[in-house]
Amino acid sequence: MSQDNEKRLAAETAAFKYVGNGPRGRIIGVGTGSTVNFFIDELPQYRDYIKACVSSSEASSERLRKLGFDVMDLNAAGRLDLYVDGADECDANKCLIKGGGAALTREKIVAAASDKFVCIIDATKQVEVLGKFPLPIEVIPMARSLVAREITAMGGTPVWRDGVTTDNGNWIIDVHNWRIADPVGLEAKLNQITGIVCVGLFAARRADVVIVGNREI
Numbered sequence: 001m002s003q004d005n006e007k008r009l010a011a012e013t014a015a016f017k018y019v020g021n022g023p024r025g026r027i028i029g030v031g032t033g034s035t036v037n038f039f040i041d042e043l044p045q046y047r048d049y050i051k052a053c054v055s056s057s058e059a060s061s062e063r064l065r066k067l068g069f070d071v072m073d074l075n076a077a078g079r080l081d082l083y084v085d086g087a088d089e090c091d092a093n094k095c096l097i098k099g100g101g102a103a104l105t106r107e108k109i110v111a112a113a114s115d116k117f118v119c120i121i122d123a124t125k126q127v128e129v130l131g132k133f134p135l136p137i138e139v140i141p142m143a144r145s146l147v148a149r150e151i152t153a154m155g156g157t158p159v160w161r162d163g164v165t166t167d168n169g170n171w172i173i174d175v176h177n178w179r180i181a182d183p184v185g186l187e188a189k190l191n192q193i194t195g196i197v198c199v200g201l202f203a204a205r206r207a208d209v210v211i212v213g214n215r216e217i
């Protein structure tokens, strides 16, 4: 099966099982990326089940609105019971690397505000040890060099994602050459660095459910 078909299948499976089998009139959290785009495109058939969505990016909000869904501010929505999003890498413990689409901060916020985080991926995203995919880190622009030096001292190779500004007006550093054997520890350590807004490691709050194609793990 092609990578796109596997993404579509994961999206269909999540929509059927976690939206279509859920209660009616819910507010659901929606992530960002090409896999999530397949998920969004599934949602019109479950319209009765969705009162509104909280989205992790301007791109997803626009796609949802085009399909006629209300997109709410998280502050007004309160706690969510479901968040569906993709990932760039996923290990056997459901720890993730996210942020390939530069939406990591809002994604982490919506994940933190949700009771169940359903991650939809294709098999290429499954890894034994996280880190082949460069770890995205959102930084305050004036702290870019400061953060890069700290990361170099920790053994990573930081590369500025030049030309990309996040939905929050910040910049992204991608850290190459890191074998992330301890995702929880590294996430906690990076969270201490001044100037970092958000780390694309989802380990302390990882996925609850991972769907690969039509397989749930």
Ligand SMILES: O=C(CO)[C@H](O)[C@H](O)COP(=O)(O)O
Pocket (backbone or CB within 6 Å): 031, 032, 033, 034, 035, 036, 085, 086, 087, 088, 097, 098, 099, 100, 101, 102, 103, 104, 107
């Ligand atoms: O974290 C993300 C965006 O910031 C995406 O979930 C991640 O990049 C996966 O994207 P795709 O579904 O296009 O492979």
